[in-house]
Amino acid sequence: MEVANRLKGIEEYYFSQKLREIDMLNKEGKNIINLGIGSPDLPPHPEVIKVLNEESEKPNVHAYQGYKGTPVLRKAISDWYRTWYHVDLNPDSEILPLIGSKEGIMHICMTYLNKGDEVLVPNPGYPTYRSAVNLSGGKCVEYKLQEKNNYQPDFDKLEKKKLKKVKLMFVNYPQMPTGQLPTKELFERVVAFGKKHNILIIHDNPYSFILNDSPLSLLSVEGAKHCVIELNSLSKSHNMAGWRVGMLCCAKERIEEILRFKSNMDSGMFLPVQLAAAKALSLGKDWHDELNAIYKKRREKVFEFLQLLNCDYSKEQAGMFVWARIPVKFKDGFELSDEVLYNSNVFITPGGIFGSAGKNYIRVSLCSIEEKFEEAINRIKKHTWKEKE
Ligand SMILES: Cc1ncc(COP(=O)(O)O)c(C=O)c1O
Numbered sequence: 001m002e003v004a005n006r007l008k009g010i011e012e013y014y015f016s017q018k019l020r021e022i023d024m025l026n027k028e029g030k031n032i033i034n035l036g037i038g039s040p041d042l043p044p045h046p047e048v049i050k051v052l053n054e055e056s057e058k059p060n061v062h063a064y065q066g067y068k069g070t071p072v073l074r075k076a077i078s079d080w081y082r083t084w085y086h087v088d089l090n091p092d093s094e095i096l097p098l099i100g101s102k103e104g105i106m107h108i109c110m111t112y113l114n115k116g117d118e119v120l121v122p123n124p125g126y127p128t129y130r131s132a133v134n135l136s137g138g139k140c141v142e143y144k145l146q147e148k149n150n151y152q153p154d155f156d157k158l159e160k161k162k163l164k165k166v167k168l169m170f171v172n173y174p175q176m177p178t179g180q181l182p183t184k185e186l187f188e189r190v191v192a193f194g195k196k197h198n199i200l201i202i203h204d205n206p207y208s209f210i211l212n213d214s215p216l217s218l219l220s221v222e223g224a225k226h227c228v229i230e231l232n233s234l235s236k237s238h239n240m241a242g243w244r245v246g247m248l249c250c251a252k253e254r255i256e257e258i259l260r261f262k263s264n265m266d267s268g269m270f271l272p273v274q275l276a277a278a279k280a281l282s283l284g285k286d287w288h289d290e291l292n293a294i295y296k297k298r299r300e301k302v303f304e305f306l307q308l309l310n311c312d313y314s315k316e317q318a319g320m321f322v323w324a325r326i327p328v329k330f331k332d333g334f335e336l337s338d339e340v341l342y343n344s345n346v347f348i349t350p351g352g353i354f355g356s357a358g359k360n361y362i363r364v365s366l367c368s369i370e371e372k373f374e375e376a377i378n379r380i381k382k383h384t385w386k387e388k389e
Pocket of ligand 1: 172241
């Protein structure tokens with residue numbers, strides 16, 4: 001069967017292909033250590049699981065739920081934004097719970113893009129921005145994030161581009177894959193740019209609690225609600241990636257526009273999941289501190305691993321990965337990743353999958369127990385590296 005034209009040029013997600021290969025290598029007895037994907041390996045807080053269990057046992061929670069999520073969850077999101085980000089959101093009109101923030105990216109593109117509309121996407125950046133834009137008929141215009149600019153957009157360069165057709169701009173700090181933290185000045189500049197050019201800024205903010213003590217929302221910039229939609233998620237901050245709970249926060253009008261699309265796509269979320277998510281959002285600083293203490297220890301091991309590979313990296317990264325520049329003797333991150341996979345049975349992500357500007361980098365996930373990192377280090381130590389000077 002011939003697939004629709006909209007799928008032309010849309011490839012299977014890199015990880016879905018690579019996981020198949022890793023599966024085959026494991027079947028051959030290779031016991032691959034996968035340091036690729038950022039799916040938290042730790043469980044949610046026990047109180048969160050308790051709410052899910054208790055609520056699921058009730059007879060009246062199994063029906064379809066409203067398209068805008070339960071008021072309990074919207075109120076919890078509003079409280080969470082006020083407590084952590086110092087942002088006021090009306091729980092009735094400025095918050096839309098999502099089945100994970102990834103679906104929100106697609107909903108936004110389907111809501112706003114006509115054929116040929118342009119969208120600024122970061123290079124390197126989360127590949128889903130590009131595929132969602134392409135699937136919805138829009139056109140990606142990449143903006144480069146470079147190490148020498150602290151992975152911030154070069155606004156002078158952006159100002160010189162033809163921006164007339166640009167309708168949306170994806171921004172994401174703490175940035176994935178580079179781990180770059182935002183500054184208040186950067187966020188002010190982004191909002192000013194959006195306002196000046198009448199571009200709707202989509203800020204994707206799922207990593208602000210991981211290895212970062214000062215979570216920042218783009219909505220905290222004055223006047224941001226007029227030109228910003230912020231996506232957020234419980235996947236990483238609360239170890240709930242498989243539960244699929246995210247949110248979209250913005251002006252009432254935007255929520256209503258996006259609901260016109262989304263309400264035709266799904267029929268709400270399981271109520272016990274929403275109530276457990278509300279519980280998760282009420283967790284205090286202890287929860288994040290405990291989680292970050294674990295990630296910090298793991299990150300030390302990853303630094304050790306990267307030193308063995310002669311990679312360069314900044315220690316000031318946030319999020320659940322470490323981004324590192326590869327030694328010049330390798331053609332690109334794909335070559336280094338393959339060498340490590342086939343010789344040491346360790347998988348690390350080549351930076352090139354996040355865009356051409358990630359070519360000379362690799363990304364290592366922190367989502368494995370410490371022993372796995374130690375084993376990965378031992379395997380690298382045993383390997384004799386091909387000389388390629
Ligand atoms: C930058 C970025 N945005 C969004 C997502 C999607 O997260 P969610 O689980 O909320 O769909 C991810 C997941 O890996 C991500 O890395």
